[in-house]
Amino acid sequence: MLRVEALEVAYGAIRALKGVALEVGRGQIVALLGSNGAGKSTTLKTISGLVPAARGTITLDGESLVGVPPHAIALRGIAHVPEGRRIFNRLTVRENLMMGAYPRRDPGVAEDLDRVFALFPRLEERITQVAGTLSGGEQQMLAIGRALMLHPRLLLLDEPSMGLAPVLVEQIFATIDDINRQGMTILLVEQNAAMALGIAHRGYVLETGTIALAGTAEELAGNADVRRAYLGE
Amino acid sequence: MDLPLLIGIFPQVLLDGLILGFMYALIALGYTMVYGVLEFINFAHSEIFIVGAFVGVEILLGLKGAGWLESLPWPLVLLLLLVAAMAVSGLLAAAVERVAYRPLRSAPRLIPLISAIGVSFFLQDLIRLVESVWRNAFNLVYPTLDGLNHRFELTETLDVSVKSLVVIVAALAMLWVLHMLVNRTKIGTAVRAVAEDQAAASLVGIDVNRIISLTFLIGGAMGGAAGVLFGVQYGLINPYSGFIPGLKAFTAAVLGGIGNIPGAMVGGIVLGLLEAFAASYLGLLTGGAFGAEYKDIFAFSVLILILVFRPKGLLGEIVRERA
Ligand SMILES: Nc1ncnc2c1ncn2[C@@H]1O[C@H](COP(=O)(O)OP(=O)(O)OP(=O)(O)O)[C@@H](O)[C@H]1O
Ligand SMILES: [Mg+2]
Secondary structure (H helix, E strand, O other), X not given: OEEEEEEEEEEOOEEEEEEEEEEEOOOOEEEEEOOOOOOHHHHHHHHOOOOOOOEEEEEEOOEEOOOOOHHHHHHOOEEEEOOOOOOOOOOEHHHHHHXXXXXXXXXXXXXXXXXXXXXXXXXXXXXXXXXXXXXXXHHHHHHXXXXXXXXXXXXXXXXXXXXOOHHHHHHHHHHHHHHHHOOOEEEEEEOOXXXXXXHXXXXXXXXXXXXXXXXXXHHHHHOHHHHHHHOOO | OOHHHHHHOHHHHHHHHHHHHHHHHHHHHHHHHHHHHHOOOOOOHHHHHHHHHHHHHHHHHHHHHOOOOOOOOHHHHHHHHHHHHHHHHXXXXXXXXXXXXXXHOOOOOHHHHHHHHHHHHHHHHHHHHHHHHHHOOOOEEOOOOHHHHOEEEOOOOOEEEHHHHHHXXXXXXXXXXXXXXXXXXXXXXXXXXXXXXXHHHHHOOOOHHHHHHHHHHHHHHHHHHHHHHXXXXXXXXXXXXXXXXXXXXXXXXXXXXXOOHHHHHHHHHHHHHHHHHHHHHHHHHOOOOOOXXXXXXXXXXXXXXXXXXXXXXXXXXXXXOOO
């Protein structure tokens, strides 16, 4: 469904991506692993249009996304939960979720709101609360909930476990697994390789702007280099 | 000291202060909304404001020339002035953003500021040129609308003109509409979302550039409405009359907490009241040592004091830092 080929991205003189290729099939969770500064966030930002591609192609169901502005990419069905959550701190929980559905004109919005509340009952309890006063875990739920309100075809998640207590990390991963089982296609960026490979179908390892390894989740989890570098063995 | 006099003029001064304050509040909204979204001070806003005043005077002079001014009911005329001025000033503000600010969005912060100052001069002289060619004069007087000058004597020392009431009611109505728009509608929520985080807003599908245009449109429209009210209230306008009210409205926006919409309203009213009270009471209270001409010094001294103790402005912290 999503296909990235020979993608190059530069920030001024810094070459962040040097020919990244990856593929996400419908209904899959694909994990994108790599150490700090490898270019994981840059990859997601380029897919969602925040950062321009210098070279290469990105297609969603065959349609090119290169040069399309971010709001138009959202409209085509890609929801990006950015690193650090980036919820609207000064808006209420309800307003954040409604903004998630901003470009939608279809009547399914109310239904999706119910679905988000079913996934995250905590959000429903706090619907009138100003988002900036939510706990870190609740903010991550809101960030994911806001993205789901777009009713996307593809969900990009950038380190959803960042800064959460271990119990919450387990919960968030269980929820991501849930969302995927309900049919959502997900590209998941994670530092927590063990957890990510636990729910992913396939994975890629990014090293300084290039794909160093690719394979099924089992292959990667069994790979000696991955075990040493990312699974702490 | 003449205590009965001091007390006697109080209601009148309060009223004058409120009128001035609402005017500042309307103008201040344009500065604060744009700042909220772009962290940029639109120095051309004072000219957007005075363009509104010129649209108003042109329509009035046109109606007068055609002999219709007397036959039309004044509320209708006023409504026409407001709608036309809001449209012209709003569209002009959005056009200025498109032409003079957007291409500089990623430039260092001083650059668009300089561009704004340039636009400000450009608009001043453009108005002057157009009016000089068209009317052979650029100091224009608002024709009076008879109904508006009717005065009610409420007490011996307080008389209220229809005009004053209309200015206050119109300003209040517009502030209320803006408040509802920003806080209760989807598009208003999008404006607040863009103000907080443009990248995140674009990721949920908000066209950030359109929201920025809309912000200029709304701020400009409020400024244009203030221009008409200014002309109706004070009568004489010229292409440079926007400068001082604009500067004061900007100060009001800072006083209320720049970027904060309720803050602009509060800041405007506080500044208007300070100025009116200083103008009337300074002379009386100091036995004539300081006359009304010291009103600005007084008002701005108080402002500086407030900002020393509340650097983020009166409402700056409450709303902005709650997160
Ligand atoms: N806006 C920017 N300007 C300049 N360089 C940048 C910018 N954003 C990222 N980079 C650089 O690009 C490289 C890749 O950054 P990126 O954020 O994609 O890494 P990452 O894999 O997401 O890392 P992390 O795990 O720490 O989030 C880094 O060297 C980073 O310093
Ligand atoms: Mg990152």
